[in-house]
Amino acid sequence: MTPDEAADLIQAIATRQDRASFAELFRHFGPRVKAFLMRGGSDPETAQEVAQEALILVWRKAASFDRTRASAATWIYTIARNKRIDLLRRAGRPPIEVEDWLTIFAPEEEGADKSILAGQTYARVKELMEGLSADQLAVIRKAFFEDKTHTAIAEEMNLPLGTVKSRIRLALGRLRERLEEEDR
Amino acid sequence: MSRHPAPDELLLDYATGALPEGPALVLALQCALDPATRRTVGQLRDIGGALLEQEDGPAFEESALEQVLAKLDGVAVDSPPVSVPAAAPRGFEWAPAPLVPYLGTAPRWRKVLGGFERMPIRLAHDTHRVELLRLEPGHGLPVHHHVGEEYTIVLQGGFTDSTGNYGVGDFATGPGSQDHEPIADPGSACIALIVLEKPIVLTGPWGRWFNPLVKRGWL
Numbered sequence: 035m036t037p038d039e040a041a042d043l044i045q046a047i048a049t050r051q052d053r054a055s056f057a058e059l060f061r062h063f064g065p066r067v068k069a070f071l072m073r074g075g076s077d078p079e080t081a082q083e084v085a086q087e088a089l090i091l092v093w094r095k096a097a098s099f100d101r102t103r104a105s106a107a108t109w110i111y112t113i114a115r116n117k118r119i120d121l122l123r124r125a126g127r128p129p130i131e132v133e134d135w136l137t138i139f140a141p142e143e144e145g146a147d148k149s150i151l152a153g154q155t156y157a158r159v160k161e162l163m164e165g166l167s168a169d170q171l172a173v174i175r176k177a178f179f180e181d182k183t184h185t186a187i188a189e190e191m192n193l194p195l196g197t198v199k200s201r202i203r204l205a206l207g208r209l210r211e212r213l214e215e216e217d218r
Numbered sequence: 219m220s221r222h223p224a225p226d227e228l229l230l231d232y233a234t235g236a237l238p239e240g241p242a243l244v245l246a247l248q249c250a251l252d253p254a255t256r257r258t259v260g261q262l263r264d265i266g267g268a269l270l271e272q273e274d275g276p277a278f279e280e281s282a283l284e285q286v287l288a289k290l291d292g293v294a295v296d297s298p299p300v301s302v303p304a305a306a307p308r309g310f311e312w313a314p315a316p317l318v319p320y321l322g323t324a325p326r327w328r329k330v331l332g333g334f335e336r337m338p339i340r341l342a343h344d345t346h347r348v349e350l351l352r353l354e355p356g357h358g359l360p361v362h363h364h365v366g367e368e369y370t371i372v373l374q375g376g377f378t379d380s381t382g383n384y385g386v387g388d389f390a391t392g393p394g395s396q397d398h399e400p401i402a403d404p405g406s407a408c409i410a411l412i413v414l415e416k417p418i419v420l421t422g423p424w425g426r427w428f429n430p431l432v433k434r435g436w437l
Binding site: 047048051053056057060061063064065066067068069070072073082086089090093094095096097098103104105106107108109110111112114115116119155156159160163174175177178179181182183184186198199202203206207209210213 | 225226227229230231234235236237258260261262263264265266267268269270271272273274275276277278282283285286287289290293294295296297298
């Protein structure tokens with residue numbers, strides 16, 4: 035499913051509560067969300083439950099999806115991540131949804147280049163990730179799958195904190211460099 | 219673009235939702251004030267989306283879809299959110315949106331020394347000590363050093379210390395165990411949010427006398 039196709043399906047839900055579009059999204063993203071959560075250590079039953087709940091949220095929040103700001107996969111990732119945090123009710127997590135903090139100010143941003151759609155940035159990020167080293171990728175994947183801080187990752191992987199930091203900085207530096215190169 | 223963005227590893231922790239409330243608030247404030255930081259966090263979330271898309275778990279049973287579709291009968295699609303950030307209290311118009319819910323209705327500065335005021339910020343989860351500091355131009359903080367991590371975000375004015383000059387939207391970490399003495403820049407008063415890891419509990423024979431003071435933030 036391309037980012038555009040996924041975005042169209044979400045829009046169909048938003049504009050006319052289209053159940054067929056939802057079914058298509060569910061078939062595509064349901065198993066992905068479940069597999070993603072299981073990589074983070076969820077058992078299959080919990081992962082299935084969170085995946086279903088997350089997709090119900092996709093239905094409910096469809097009208098707040100803005101394809102110029104986030105790709106469908108990124109948006110659904112954020113919803114699933116928040117749902118997992120909710121369920122685990124882990125202490126010390128921000129009470130306000132991080133995604134809201136990120137979007138509140140976005141409309142006021144001047145000179146934002148709307149011609150580069152979020153879906154395209156997403157596609158490029160996806161492609162550029164293939165250029166990362168195995169070491170860098172291991173740290174990044176662990177961060178996303180298990181939503182652990184870099185400090186916790188260093189402890190768990192038995193690596194010095196400095197090593198983890200430098201892998202993250204190299205990986206991000208590379209992504210940033212490539213994205214900027216392509217923007218020129 | 220902020221001359222002092224938060225380090226990449228913190229941006230990553232923020233994007234994955236792993237950061238505890240105190241540091242997450244600092245990062246949210248930098249996102250609110252600095253478009254480049256916001257862009258980076260957006261790209262990081264795209265990594266999350268890309269990792270999700272790459273998964274290929276076994277297809278769900280059709281019965282799972284039927285169950286969920288049955289649930290949707292009673293679930294309306296929410297109308298699009300009208301994102302009007304809550305208004306900041308009077309005298310706190312400089313406060314970016316993510317800070318406003320923490321200010322309450324009648325926030326008040328407490329005078330510490332001439333030209334130096336502070337205001338504690340209460341978190342929903344008590345993992346860090348958070349406070350707003352307000353320094354009149356030319357005034358400084360007493361020389362001090364930190365035991366835990368310290369994160370600072372400048373919200374108005376600016377300050378200078380041995381590590382550099384920091385303006386609105388800039389992120390600073392303390393210089394570790396070195397002493398530092400930040401001085402507010404000329405112009406408007408410097409207002410910054412400081413997040414400290416809970417101070418280390420002192421050990422040794424004097425610990426039991428000093429720890430209550432540390433806990434109250436007096437040491």
